[in-house]
Amino acid sequence: MKHYWNVYKKFVSTSVSVETSFRTSFILLVLMDIFFFASTVGSVSFIYDHVATIGPWGKNQLLFFITFMLMIDNLHMMIFSQSFWEFSFSIRTGQLDYTLLKPLHTIFSVFFRHFRASSVVNTPLFLGSLIYNGMKINLSFLDWCLMPVFLILGLVLLVIIEFILSTSMFWMTDGTGINFLRMQMQQLARWPEFVYRGVIRKVLMTVLPVLLIGSGPVHFLLGGKWNNLALMGGMIVVLGFVLSFVWGVGLRRYDSASS
Amino acid sequence: MSDEILIKAQGLTKQFISYKKPPGLKGSFSAFFKREKKVKDAVKDFSFEIKKGEIIGLLGPNGAGKTTLMKMFTGIIVPSFGELKILGSNPWERDKNFRKRIALVMGQKSQLWWDIPAMDSFLLLQKYYEVSDEAFKARIDKMSDLLGVKDLLHIHVRKLSLGERMKMELMASLLHNPEVIFLDEPTIGLDLVAQENIRRFIKDYHQENRCSIIITSHYMQDVQALCDRLVLIFDGKKGYDGSLEDFESILGNEKSVSFTFSAPQDRENPLWKDYAATWNEDTTHVDFRVPEDQLRSLSAQIISQCEVDDFATEKLPIERVMKELMNNPEILRQHD
Numbered sequence: 001m002k003h004y005w006n007v008y009k010k011f012v013s014t015s016v017s018v019e020t021s022f023r024t025s026f027i028l029l030v031l032m033d034i035f036f037f038a039s040t041v042g043s044v045s046f047i048y049d050h051v052a053t054i055g056p057w058g059k060n061q062l063l064f065f066i067t068f069m070l071m072i073d074n075l076h077m078m079i080f081s082q083s084f085w086e087f088s089f090s091i092r093t094g095q096l097d098y099t100l101l102k103p104l105h106t107i108f109s110v111f112f113r114h115f116r117a118s119s120v121v122n123t124p125l126f127l128g129s130l131i132y133n134g135m136k137i138n139l140s141f142l143d144w145c146l147m148p149v150f151l152i153l154g155l156v157l158l159v160i161i162e163f164i165l166s167t168s169m170f171w172m173t174d175g176t177g178i179n180f181l182r183m184q185m186q187q188l189a190r191w192p193e194f195v196y197r198g199v200i201r202k203v204l205m206t207v208l209p210v211l212l213i214g215s216g217p218v219h220f221l222l223g224g225k226w227n228n229l230a231l232m233g234g235m236i237v238v239l240g241f242v243l244s245f246v247w248g249v250g251l252r253r254y255d256s257a258s259s
Numbered sequence: 260m261s262d263e264i265l266i267k268a269q270g271l272t273k274q275f276i277s278y279k280k281p282p283g284l285k286g287s288f289s290a291f292f293k294r295e296k297k298v299k300d301a302v303k304d305f306s307f308e309i310k311k312g313e314i315i316g317l318l319g320p321n322g323a324g325k326t327t328l329m330k331m332f333t334g335i336i337v338p339s340f341g342e343l344k345i346l347g348s349n350p351w352e353r354d355k356n357f358r359k360r361i362a363l364v365m366g367q368k369s370q371l372w373w374d375i376p377a378m379d380s381f382l383l384l385q386k387y388y389e390v391s392d393e394a395f396k397a398r399i400d401k402m403s404d405l406l407g408v409k410d411l412l413h414i415h416v417r418k419l420s421l422g423e424r425m426k427m428e429l430m431a432s433l434l435h436n437p438e439v440i441f442l443d444e445p446t447i448g449l450d451l452v453a454q455e456n457i458r459r460f461i462k463d464y465h466q467e468n469r470c471s472i473i474i475t476s477h478y479m480q481d482v483q484a485l486c487d488r489l490v491l492i493f494d495g496k497k498g499y500d501g502s503l504e505d506f507e508s509i510l511g512n513e514k515s516v517s518f519t520f521s522a523p524q525d526r527e528n529p530l531w532k533d534y535a536a537t538w539n540e541d542t543t544h545v546d547f548r549v550p551e552d553q554l555r556s557l558s559a560q561i562i563s564q565c566e567v568d569d570f571a572t573e574k575l576p577i578e579r580v581m582k583e584l585m586n587n588p589e590i591l592r593q594h595d
Contacts, residue, residue: 003389010383018374021415097335098370102387103358252337252351255275256330 007104008112015082015115029118033077037070037125040190055194061222062192064133067126069190069214072154074119074126076186080159082114084182087166088175094257107247111163143221150217157232158213160239161185163247170250185210192218193228209235265439265471266309266332271341273302273327273495301327303495305341311438314465314472316486316503320585324495325475326365329443332473333363346439359388362437364428366444371416377427378412381434388435395434402430405460422453429457433464442474446481458484479581491584498584509580509590512551518561519544519569530561 019026044066048059057065087110090096102109134144162182169175188196189210196204196211204211209232216232219225278294280286302324309315317325330336331343334350334357343350348357371380378399385395403409406426411419419427425445432440442461446454462485465472474485482489482503489506491499499506523542526532534547549557554572561567584590 003386006389007383007386010386014372014375014379014383017379018372021374094368097330097363097365097368100335100353101333101358101361101363103355104387106353251353254336256336 004104004108007108011113012115012117016117019117026118029116030121033074033119033122034125037122037129040066040070041129055192057192057222060133060136064130064137064222065192065214065218066190067130067133068151068154068218071126071130071151072158072213073186073190074123075151075155076158078116078119078123079155080111080162082116083111084162084166084175084179086114087111088169088179091169091175091254092173092257096254097256100251100254106251107163107243111159111166137222139221146217146221150221153232153236154213154217157209157236157239158186158189160236160243161208161210164239164243167243167246167250170253189213205231206235209239263311264308265311265346266307266473267342267344268308268332269306269342271302271305271328271331271343272300272339273324273331273336274339275299275301275327300495302331302338302492305492305495305497307490307497307500309471309473311471312469313488314474314486316482316489317473317475317492318482318489318581319475319492319498323492325492326443327495328492329363329365329441329473329475333361333441334358335363359435360438361441362432362435362439363441364432364443364445366425366447369416369424369428370431371424371427373415373417375415376413377416377419377431380416380427380431381412384431384434390435394436398434398436399430402433402460405463406430406456422449422456425449425453425457426460429460436468438470440470440472442472442476444476445474446476446478454478454480461485493585507580509584513548514551514554514572515546515579516549516554516558516572517544517546517570518565518567521566521568524565530557530564 041063044062045059047054048062052058054062087096090099090110096110099109099113100106130147134147139147162185165178165182165185166175169178172178185208188204193201193205193211193215201211205228212228212232212235216228220229275298277297277299278290279297280290280294305324305328317328319325327336331338332345332350334353337351346357346360348354350357350361371377372383381395381399384390385392390398399412403412406429408423408426408430411423411427416424416427429445445461446457449457458481461472461474464470465485472485474481476482486503489499489501489503490497491506499509520543524545526536526538526542531545531547534549536545536547538545558570558572562570
């Protein structure tokens with residue numbers, strides 16, 4: 001683990017070094033994240049100016065859910081998002097060759113490689129908003145203690161699903177479609193599960209369980225409901241095995257671009 | 260060189276699948292629904308062994324399968340068939356210790372980060388390969404000194420020339436002191452001075468570290484300067500595997516000879532008629548190849564019968580042998 005941690009620290013420092021060399025782009029990324037945050041929270045707030053509840057939740061509950069998901073999104077942007085785009089590019093150009101040679105697990109070398117420093121600047125905004133909305137729904141001391149664990153679990157489930165989807169790039173080569181599918185999945189996950197109905201809901205709770213990312217932990221924090229949280233834990237384990245298998249198959253399929 | 264075998268390939272085959280696409284918009288539509296699949300053997304039934312400390316040149320025309328072989332040796336791609344053991348491991352199992360013992364340099368790809376100085380990439384590689392601070396510093400100092408790039412370590416990679424970048428690529432690949440080094444066209448696109456610098460560096464590094472090196476190149480000078488053994492590959496199949504000396508005599512023990520005459524000569528003169536001579540326009544200069552055992556008597560006859568201004572002879576250049584083999588690979592089958 002120490003080896004991985006030492007490498008990861010270097011990933012972060014080299015990424016910061018690269019990102020801060022392009023100052024205007026860095027500032028634009030920070031502003032874009034703030035705009036995304038404001039538009040998401042603002043739209044929910046606007047809806048609640050006209051309705052009292054959506055499903056079983058009032059404005060405070062839903063805003064807590066939304067800020068919980070935005071916090072996961074912030075962590076995702078910071079740690080993983082750039083690597084997904086780079087992965088697609090590196091398969092197409094054969095740049096992945098060097099990554100596969102490194103003496104570390106290939107999933108780590110591929111998906112933890114690019115850290116987005118601009119997202120760190122906005123973390124206080126996302127975290128502050130989550131704490132503010134958590135206080136409004138009177139979370140207990142235990143809930144606050146569990147919150148970081150739930151955030152990590154949510155992030156883990158999200159990225160495992162995305163890793164699995166991205167593995168298909170080994171066959172497709174051009175990953176643009178997959179990257180848009182990933183973003184669409186994130187979009188779907190930003191709303192609680194009760195917003196969806198029928199088959200769609202079942203699929204998004206089991207086959208591609210993106211709805212569990214927020215609904216599992218938040219239902220537990222709001223009302224002590226265990227079922228979605230337990231399902232989420234089970235899904236992380238099952239999908240972890242699926243990822244391990246399909247990633248191995250994908251690597252064997254990798255042809256590398258000719259030089 | 261020891262007798263320990265570091266690389267052993269047996270019946271290595273790699274098939275690639277590609278799809279044909281007819282040109283134009285109509286072709287794009289039809290290929291979207293129905294594609295004609297084409298299976299190509301990039302490498303076919305390739306077997307060989309490399310001993311510890313050997314430095315081998317892997318030669319062949321474009322598309323012969325050299326880079327595919329390098330990628331299989333390093334575990335980047337998985338062979339379709341065959342067995343391969345390098346340092347006792349199957350490369351495509353991607354064992355961590357195996358990956359720490361090999362290095363790959365690709366002349367047409369970069370492992371350095373484009374937007375930061377090379378030194379930052381080296382520091383990252385130090386962590387990847389768990390190189391101690393002392394060893395890291397010593398190797399950086401030594402290699403940058405030998406390659407003459409000490410002042411460039413803190414310059415952004417995108418600002419470096421191709422030659423400078425290739426030197427940095429070499430340093431990046433050798434930081435962890437690998438036992439087996441794969442160099443895929445390390446001098447491609449470089450000017451003559453840069454090529455010479457890189458060659459000298461590789462030679463010195465090999466002598467000092469006694470590592471095993473496989474090098475692919477289109478430049479025969481690379482091979483002549485560095486390799487004791489050559490492996491030729493044509494259409495994915497091994498054509499020749501032997502010493503550089505034997506390779507030079509593959510077309511027979513011939514020498515290249517040229518004469519410059521003070522007056523035009525008759526092309527049909529029996530002295531040179533049978534040697535596929537190449538003449539200049541006014542037939543005052545001729546080049547041809549002659550078996551080594553006939554050189555002395557033939558030269559004496561020509562000099563005595565014609566007015567010769569200049570006369571030169573040299574061993575058949577390796578480029579010429581290679582060119583001949585690329586045009587006529589069946590020569591190798593006759594040679595076997």
